[in-house]
Amino acid sequence: MSMKQCPPWQLSCKGNDVDTFRLSILNNLEYRLAKGEFFATDYDKFLSVAYAVAERLTERWILTQQTYYQSRPKRVYYLSMEFLMGRALGNSVLNLGLEETARGALLELGMKMEEIREIEVDAGLGNGGLGRLAACFMDSLATLGIPAHGYGIRYDYGLFHQKIVDGRQVETPDNWLALPNPWEVARAEHVFKVHFGGYIEHRTERDGKEHAYWQNAEEVLAMAYDTPIPGYDTVTVNTLRLWTAHSSHEFNLEYFNNGDYMRASQEQLMTENITKVLYPNDQFFVGRELRLKQEYFLVSASIQDIVRRFKYDHKDWSKFPDAVAVQLNDTHPSLAIPELMRLLVDEEGLAWDKAWNICVATFGYTNHTLLPEALEDWPVSMLEALLPRHMEIIYLINHYYLQDVSRRYPGDIDRLRRMSLVTEGDTKHVRMAYLAVVGSHSVNGVAQLHSRIMTETLFRDFYEMW
Numbered sequence: 216m217s218m219k220q221c222p223p224w225q226l227s228c229k230g231n232d233v234d235t236f237r238l239s240i241l242n243n244l245e246y247r248l249a250k251g252e253f254f255a256t257d258y259d260k261f262l263s264v265a266y267a268v269a270e271r272l273t274e275r276w277i278l279t280q281q282t283y284y285q286s287r288p289k290r291v292y293y294l295s296m297e298f299l300m301g302r303a304l305g306n307s308v309l310n311l312g313l314e315e316t317a318r319g320a321l322l323e324l325g326m327k328m329e330e331i332r333e334i335e336v337d338a339g340l341g342n343g344g345l346g347r348l349a350a351c352f353m354d355s356l357a358t359l360g361i362p363a364h365g366y367g368i369r370y371d372y373g374l375f376h377q378k379i380v381d382g383r384q385v386e387t388p389d390n391w392l393a394l395p396n397p398w399e400v401a402r403a404e405h406v407f408k409v410h411f412g413g414y415i416e417h418r419t420e421r422d423g424k425e426h427a428y429w430q431n432a433e434e435v436l437a438m439a440y441d442t443p444i445p446g447y448d449t450v451t452v453n454t455l456r457l458w459t460a461h462s463s464h465e466f467n468l469e470y471f472n473n474g475d476y477m478r479a480s481q482e483q484l485m486t487e488n489i490t491k492v493l494y495p496n497d498q499f500f501v502g503r504e505l506r507l508k509q510e511y512f513l514v515s516a517s518i519q520d521i522v523r524r525f526k527y528d529h530k531d532w533s534k535f536p537d538a539v540a541v542q543l544n545d546t547h548p549s550l551a552i553p554e555l556m557r558l559l560v561d562e563e564g565l566a567w568d569k570a571w572n573i574c575v576a577t578f579g580y581t582n583h584t585l586l587p588e589a590l591e592d593w594p595v596s597m598l599e600a601l602l603p604r605h606m607e608i609i610y611l612i613n614h615y616y617l618q619d620v621s622r623r624y625p626g627d628i629d630r631l632r633r634m635s636l637v638t639e640g641d642t643k644h645v646r647m648a649y650l651a652v653v654g655s656h657s658v659n660g661v662a663q664l665h666s667r668i669m670t671e672t673l674f675r676d677f678y679e680m681w
Contacts, residue, residue: 229271231313237320239267258394260326261304261334264317265397268307269443275311276443276452283362287528289537291356291363292521294551295544296513297346297493298353298367298455302335303398303442306354310445339373339391339493340457345583348661349544357446357453366517368509369399369440369457370493388492398442399457405439408463409515411508415603427561429604435486436461437516458516462486507593507601514551522558532565536576543655545583546591546647552578552654553608561604567611580651580658585665585673595643609645613637616653623680634676652677 229239243263244250250259283290308317308328318328340346349365356363373389413432419425437458444453463486488505489512495505518541525538543549552574559570584590598606613636624630636653638644652658652674660666670678 229267229274231271231311231316233316233319233323236267236313236316237323239270240264240320240324243267257334261331262395262397264321264326264331265304265335268304268311268313268317269397271311271313272307272443272445272452275445275450276454278450279452280454287538288362289540290524291361292517292539292541293349293352293356293363293365293544294513294517294541294548295346295349295365295367296510296547297341297343297544298338298349298365299341299343299346300338300350300442300455302332302337304335305332307445310354310358310447312448336391336394337373338396339370339389340367342374342493344661345545353444353453353455354446357444357451358449360446360449360451363453365444365453365455366513366520367455367457368490368493368513369459370490371459372492374493399440400442402439402441402456405456405520406461407437407516407519409435409437409460409512411435411511411601413603415607427604427607429561434463435489435512436463437512439516439520456517456520458490458513460487460489460512504597504601507597510547511550511554511602511605514548514554517548518551518554518558522555532559532563532569532573535573539577541578543578543580543651545581546651549580549591549647549651549654550602550605552650553602553605553612556608556612557604560608571612571615574654575656578651578655580655582648582651582658582660582665582669582673585668587673590673591647592638592644593647595637595645598645606645609636609650612650612653620680630676634680648673649677 229235240263243266244255244259247266248255248259248262250256255263308314314328321328321331341349349367353363353365371390371392373391375386376389378385378387410429410432413430416428416430417425418428438461440457440459442455442457444455446452489508495502495509521539521541525535529535529538541551541555543551555574555577556570559565559573560567565573595606598609617631617635620627620631620634632639634649636646636649638646658669658674658677660669
């Protein structure tokens with residue numbers, strides 16, 4: 216569909232000529248930012264240009280989402296703890312084919328595109344190859360016209376800035392959201408409850424079946440912020456949805472009025488710490504616990520959102536894998552597997568076997584490392600404390616899966632030990648990479664060679680079995 220054929224009631228098509236683009240910049244400077252020529256800062260100028268580009272992105276964004284809504288295609292959902300997106304202005308201008316237009320409009324206003332691009336702050340959403348791969352995939356999916364959504368966390372602070380002071384490395388916070396972000400749109404209508412702690416109560420109901428109820432859990436709210444991801448030389452604009460944490464409890468006015476100012480906001484501050492910093496220091500128990508909270512926070516909000524979108528126009532749960540493909544970028548989002556099982560079994564009332572078949576047909580897993588010391592595992596005690604129902608589900612997954620291993624390799628106790636999702640010993644751990652493999656129908660590395668080496672080393676037992 217040409218962008219000239221705009222839906223009459225929803226889209227006001229912005230021109231892509233130099234004069235119209237220049238007027239968009241000036242309108243943004245005056246009406247959005249309330250600045251004149253002599254008072255505008257460099258960042259104001261960047262914002263004015265970015266908003267002009269974002270307006271043209273939004274036209275295609277709405278059109279893309281309307282097309283998905285009407286055609287009901289199978290959608291890819293890419294879950295990643297990192298998205299190393301880089302600066303969005305230059306990429307968006309290139310993908311929209313606006314380079315000459317933007318350059319010409321800026322020259323008429325006495326500005327240079329190269330200088331405006333340098334003003335933008337990098338999004339503090341990733342720090343390495345895993346995040347860069349995720350960003351490249353999002354760009355490629357949009358370019359190929361594949362219906363896709365990315366899911367991540369909207370960290371308040373990126374990893375850190377490094378400075379050398381008196382010959383020593385000093386780390387300072389990367390406060391990338393200190394200034395307005397022109398690319399994101401807050402979606403206050405999409406808020407989901409995420410739970411931690413508490414205990415599980417099992418009750419036999421009138422249907423004669425045992426049901427699990429998660430009781431007395433801490434509640435955190437996950438609110439969505441959407442960022443458009445444009446494809447190159449196409450009208451497709453997909454969505455990267457990032458979650459930020461909010462407290463479910465209001466500011467405690469009683470404590471405040473009694474002079475206990477810290478306690479009045481303590482719960483809110485503790486809750487919002489979940490999305491405060493990319494990769495908290497995990498050398499200590501509290502840091503490890505916060506990291507696990509981050510991973511489940513991403514997973515819970517995202518899977519609830521995916522299920523919500525599916526239920527909007529589907530009644531038959533067996534069709535879920537026909538409408539949904541969830542790709543796990545490394546082990547960090549692998550808790551999505553027990554989370555989907557929890558929703559299907561506990562909330563939707565599906566039988567275990569049916570729910571498990573849906574789960575395996577839905578998930579794919581990308582492994583990023585073969586080094587044993589770099590593979591993620593979590594102490595069972597920590598999982599039981601923070602996510603008691605998920606630990607029960609992981610035990611059940613492991614039980615049924617090891618039964619399959621025993622039938623395939625009768626009497627091979629050593630193989631059972633090697634392939635178990637839960638390690639034995641004084642301190643039990645859950646092997647998250649093994650959980651991701653067992654709960655997925657497709658497993659790959661980041662390159663063909665990587666995938667082959669996985670079958671020969673790390674996942675050799677699994678490859679032989681399947």
